[in-house]
Amino acid sequence: MRPRNDLDALGALGDPMRRRLYRLAVDSAEPLTRDAAAEALGIPRSTAAFHLSRLVDAGVLVVERRRPAGRGGPGAGRPANVYTPAADELVGSLPERHYELAGELLAAAAEHAEAEGTNVRRALTHVAPRTGARVGAGSEDLEDALATCGYDPRPDGSGGLTLENCPFHTLAQRYTDLICTTNLSLVEGIAAGVGDDRQPVLDPKPGRCCVTIRAEM
Template identity: 30%
Template sequence: MTTSETDSIATVAVLDDELRRGMYGFIRRARRPVGRDEAAAAVGISRKLAAFHLDKLVAAGLLQARFERVDGSRRAGRIPKVYEPTDGDVRVSIPQRQHDLLAAILVEAVSTEGEGGESETAREAAMRAAHDRGRALGTTERARTRPGRLGAQRALTRAEGVLADHGFEPARESPVCLRLLNCPFHPLAATSPELVCGINHAFLTGFLAGLRAPTVEAVLAPRAGECCVHLRQSTGGS
């Protein structure tokens, strides 16, 4: 399980408490900063107990807090702490899915269709967008260490860490072959395998290009219950 998955599960676990869920829902619906007294009244508990639960929600990243007068008054005294929802969202999926990545690729394909040539089809635009997205990911990873061409085993090690964070659940079948045990685009891959597997293949091919790993190739090799692509040392690679 990746760090991001663990963090998401821990965040959701904070909402297992009924009082925290109640206050979190009340603050989200308020659409304005909410003070401790108001949050406490919303669920029928003391201000002190509300402060404890609200600070738990802040620590989990669900709320943000600051000091502000909620009624706009300038009266003397301590400025109260107020709470608002954070901008982020929390999703837990086991096994991990990346439907937002697939959606981003398809949106980019629709909005840029034709940029690959006047005769470019929607499918070709999707493959181009997927390849570009993968290349950007590989380029970012390559920039973390010294530049240069990667040998097959080193490239697979680098790919293993990145693809684990993206839900592919990589596993070494051999020193020069990396199987991807989870399809982050499932179940859409099952409903339209030719399109989605093609996008997956283009994404991973682009990733290897951005990583500058010509000694490794992404190969379409469907296997039940796994990603349709695996990475292996290319012919003549070392």
């Protein structure tokens, strides 16, 4: 599980024609072809091909080569490009936020609390490190994992890291103690999953995440 920030993809949809093509691909029961796109929107096939290629480049659509449905063997014709959405939904924000990750943590904690007969706050200290460990295990290093989650890690000059952005900013302002504790548990799990011995600690300061990473002792 790696959180996403699809700003580049969303930027590609700033063009009205590309938004229409993307919506067409999403709504289509079958993978979208250039011919079908051109016919549906009343545009030249070359125009459809151009914009579909740009959506592929931006990571909005995925392209494959397939033969037309129902055709096979000699004389079936050449395979055609077909397009499908790259993801079920697009998520993007600036500064980077990951409220979907917070929602997943809270939902998993609620399930765990019900199963174990405990409260959600305690369950979060169980769920968040395990989630962080999965993110860390799929990352190159601690900095990569933290950046993926939107923390914007920066070297602090002493071997540690300052986390310049809080991915749960609005929630942290409203529910500071709960979200900061969850942040710490999540980052501890990330560090453990990566195998980095540096120590996450609570060190709240204005304008950045409440967690910092201290160098190995």
